[in-house]
Amino acid sequence: MPRKGKSQRRVKDYARHYHEGADAFDRESLQKQRVKIPAFRDAQLEEELAGRERAEGMVTGLFPAGAYVRVGPRDLICSISGTFRPPPNASALTVGDDVTVAMTAEQNFSGDASTDKQRSEAVILTRQSRRSVLARPQPISGKRRDRYDEVFEKVVAANMDVLMVVATARQPRVSPALVDRFCIMAERGDMKPIVVFNKIDVAMPDEELVAELAEGNIPMHFCSAKQGLHVSELLAAIDGKRSVLAGPSGVGKSSLINAMLPGMNLVTGAVRARDERGRHTTAASTIHILPGGGLIIDTPGVRELALEMDAGELNWYFPEIAAESAKCKFNNCTHTHEPNCAVQQAAEEGRIPPRRYMSYLRIFATLQE
Numbered sequence: 001m002p003r004k005g006k007s008q009r010r011v012k013d014y015a016r017h018y019h020e021g022a023d024a025f026d027r028e029s030l031q032k033q034r035v036k037i038p039a040f041r042d043a044q045l046e047e048e049l050a051g052r053e054r055a056e057g058m059v060t061g062l063f064p065a066g067a068y069v070r071v072g073p074r075d076l077i078c079s080i081s082g083t084f085r086p087p088p089n090a091s092a093l094t095v096g097d098d099v100t101v102a103m104t105a106e107q108n109f110s111g112d113a114s115t116d117k118q119r120s121e122a123v124i125l126t127r128q129s130r131r132s133v134l135a136r137p138q139p140i141s142g143k144r145r146d147r148y149d150e151v152f153e154k155v156v157a158a159n160m161d162v163l164m165v166v167a168t169a170r171q172p173r174v175s176p177a178l179v180d181r182f183c184i185m186a187e188r189g190d191m192k193p194i195v196v197f198n199k200i201d202v203a204m205p206d207e208e209l210v211a212e213l214a215e216g217n218i219p220m221h222f223c224s225a226k227q228g229l230h231v232s233e234l235l236a237a238i239d240g241k242r243s244v245l246a247g248p249s250g251v252g253k254s255s256l257i258n259a260m261l262p263g264m265n266l267v268t269g270a271v272r273a274r275d276e277r278g279r280h281t282t283a284a285s286t287i288h289i290l291p292g293g294g295l296i297i298d299t300p301g302v303r304e305l306a307l308e309m310d311a312g313e314l315n316w317y318f319p320e321i322a323a324e325s326a327k328c329k330f331n332n333c334t335h336t337h338e339p340n341c342a343v344q345q346a347a348e349e350g351r352i353p354p355r356r357y358m359s360y361l362r363i364f365a366t367l368q369e
């Protein structure tokens with residue numbers, strides 16, 4: 001069926017700019033109209049909340065059109081103010097966010113959390129700036145997104161001190177390249193990475209990987225959540241800190257929390273025998289308070305991890321490559337194909353571990369796509 005009206009004009013405009021060779025064309029006609037709250041509505045909301053008690057809290061969970069916010073010892077069911085305006089191109093709210101809330105009237109809440117999600121104990125007014133993030137690009141998929149959309153940052157957790165990268169040598173076997181990506185994500189998000197090798201009762205991690213992590217001064221812990229081996233040492237290392245667990249499904253993130261916090265009884269799942277891949281048992285990021293202070297967040301498992309960064313920044317997250325890059329002939333050397341590349345030469349001579357260089361090349365290739 002032939003296109004009509006605005007749709008036809010948009011196709012013609014795109015074709016004209018494409019054939020003219022323009023690098024970028026005006027997309028204003030393709031953008032959705034932004035919703036703007038009228039000034040009188042802003043005034044009404046301010047009047048409604050005037051005189052209400054204000055409090056600072058932390059987001060501990062999310063549900064459609066609202067969030068759970070911990071204020072003191074309580075988790076409040078909160079709605080979101082119509083004047084709430086988060087920064088663009090990032091998740092509006094996520095677990096770990098520090099927010100300001102206004103208490104609502106008592107008659108708006110009966111105390112039954114199972115039925116009161118349409119009402120609330122408080123209203124979220126603002127979100128403070130995030131000092132650290134565990135984030136990844138949101139995959140472009142679905143009917144409502146297209147390739148012209150700007151990259152949307154999916155924030156999994158915010159304001160964390162430590163990223164605990166959970167890995168296993170078997171059941172499932174975690175790729176060392178995935179460990180590299182998580183460590184890069186931690187550094188980019190202003191968190192300290194800690195690699196936790198779980199299931200040491202099944203198999204010990206690769207010695208080469210352990211040596212590389214040690215050379216990069218990345219703390220490591222070796223434990224077995226199932227047998228309780230060295231779990232107390234891990235708990236002591238994160239005591240008093242805000243930590244977030246990350247890793248593929250099946251590595252035992254929920255089992256580690258059960259071992260560190262007896263009585264939690266989080267749902268865990270067995271690894272599929274046919275391919276040794278884990279099953280998703282955690283559907284959303286959830287928060288748990290540690291006995292000695294601090295907290296830990298369990299995140300849904302991921303099997304693939306995309307990074308959003310400039311390809312020229314990548315070498316700074318590989319210290320051994322960054323050290324050699326100063327000797328390259330070209331200042332903008334990508335260390336992939338250029339002549340007189342000191343990094344390629346160091347990799348050939350074994351001064352840069354081959355696995356690390358291959359990991360760099362794989363990540364660089366994804367950044368070029």
